[in-house]
Amino acid sequence: MTTTTDQLTIAVIGAGGKMGMRISNNLAKTEHVVRYAETSPAGRERVGAAGREVIDSAAAVPGADVIVLAVPDLALGPVTEQLVPLADPGAIVLTLDPAAAYAGLLTTRDDVIMGVAHPCHPSIFLERTSKEEWADTFGGIAAPQDAVAAIESDDAGKKSILETVIRAIYAPVIDVHWVTVKQLAQLEPTLVETIACMIGRLLNEALDEAVHTMGVPEPAARAMLLGHTQVALANGLRGDNPSATPA
Numbered sequence: 001m002t003t004t005t006d007q008l009t010i011a012v013i014g015a016g017g018k019m020g021m022r023i024s025n026n027l028a029k030t031e032h033v034v035r036y037a038e039t040s041p042a043g044r045e046r047v048g049a050a051g052r053e054v055i056d057s058a059a060a061v062p063g064a065d066v067i068v069l070a071v072p073d074l075a076l077g078p079v080t081e082q083l084v085p086l087a088d089p090g091a092i093v094l095t096l097d098p099a100a101a102y103a104g105l106l107t108t109r110d111d112v113i114m115g116v117a118h119p120c121h122p123s124i125f126l127e128r129t130s131k132e133e134w135a136d137t138f139g140g141i142a143a144p145q146d147a148v149a150a151i152e153s154d155d156a157g158k159k160s161i162l163e164t165v166i167r168a169i170y171a172p173v174i175d176v177h178w179v180t181v182k183q184l185a186q187l188e189p190t191l192v193e194t195i196a197c198m199i200g201r202l203l204n205e206a207l208d209e210a211v212h213t214m215g216v217p218e219p220a221a222r223a224m225l226l227g228h229t230q231v232a233l234a235n236g237l238r239g240d241n242p243s244a245t246p247a
Contacts, residue, residue: 001065001088001089001090001091005160005161005164006031007031007032007033008032008033008065008066008161008164008165009032009033009035009063009064009065009066010027010032010033010034010035010064010065010066010067010068010165011034011035011037011057011060011061011064011066011067011068012024012027012034012035012036012037012060012068012070013037013057013060013061013067013068013069013070013071013079013083014037014038014043014069014070014071014075015036015037015038015043015047015052015054015070016036016038016040016042016043016044016045016046016047016054017038017040017043017070017071017072019070019096020038020043020070020071021046021047021050022138022140022169023068023070023140023169023170024036024047024050024052025050026140026168026169026170026171027168027169028050028052029171030168032168034052035055035059035060035064036052036053036054036055036060037054037055037056037057037059037060038054039057057079057082057083058082058083058086061083061086061087061091062086062087062088063088064087064088064091065091065092065161066091066092066093066094066161066162066165067083067087067091067092067093067094068094068096068165068169069083069093069094069095069096070096073097073099073100076095076100076105076106077100077105077106077107080093080106080107080108081107084106084107084108084109084112085107085109087109087112089111089112090111090112090113090158091112091113092112092113092114092115092151092158092161092162092165093106093112093113093114093115094115094116094117094162094165094166095114095115095116096116096117096118097116097118097188098116098118098150098181098184098185098188099185099189101114101116101150101181101185102181102182102184102185113151113152113153113155113158114151114152115149115150115151115152115153115162116149116150116151116181116184117147117148117149117150117162117166117169117170117176118147118148118149118184118187118188119139119140119145119146119147119170120139120145120146120147120148121137121138121139121145122136122137122138122139122143122144122145123145123146123239124230124233124239125234125239125240126143126144126145128143130142139170140169140170140171142172143172144172144173144174145170145172145173145174146173146174146175146176146177147166147167147170147173147175147176147177148176148177148178148179148184148187148188149162149163149166149176149177149178149179149184150178150179150180150181150183150184151178152181159178163176203225203229206225207221207222207225210225
């Protein structure tokens with residue numbers, strides 16, 4: 001197993017999926033040795049069209065320092081059951097969502113380290129300076145973002161390796177924040193999907209009410225709401241553009 005972060009061997013499982021292609025595009029820009037595994041015919045075609053060799057998961061995992069599972073949450077249980085036994089001792093298995101890990105649905109081994117990392121996406125208070133950054137609302141292309149991660153190990157070397165991979169797959173990354181798996185599950189989905197997305201839906205319903213019940217022209221209502229939403233969020237969250245540290 002590699003003990004430094006200079007050049008790692010990274011296996012991407014599900015490399016032809018939506019998230020798999022995103023992180024593969026970023027890993028392809030690094031000096032790491034990357035193995036791209038995909039099972040679906042459409043996914044294999046996408047990987048091949050990007051000029052990458054597609055191999056089977058069973059061949060990608062042995063010898064890999066980090067195994068990135070870019071597969072749907074519902075597939076994580078069966079996939080880890082199949083692949084974790086094939087991992088080298090000391091390998092890191094990285095999932096991209098905390099739900100399955102927190103629920104205990106993943107197959108584990110005492111000598112294989114489990115990690116989770118989730119992108120924060122570019123902040124609404126991010127100072128964007130180019131068209132590419134403005135267009136990158138998801139992150140991982142041009143707009144900087146943070147990431148939140150958890151690792152089930154006290155080994156500083158393994159944590160450093162995992163951070164290297166996280167910074168590569170979600171690049172450009174401002175900072176990686178370390179929490180527990182439980183805390184990460186509280187952040188995503190509870191804080192963002194339950195609370196933030198609910199507020200977004202509420203704002204959309206308010207816009208619809210202004211337009212279709214009150215009769216306000218939609219361009220006027222949308223302009224007023226979007227502008228004041230940024231002001232309200234800046235005041236409520238004590239943020240600013242460019243980003244400011246909360247008081």
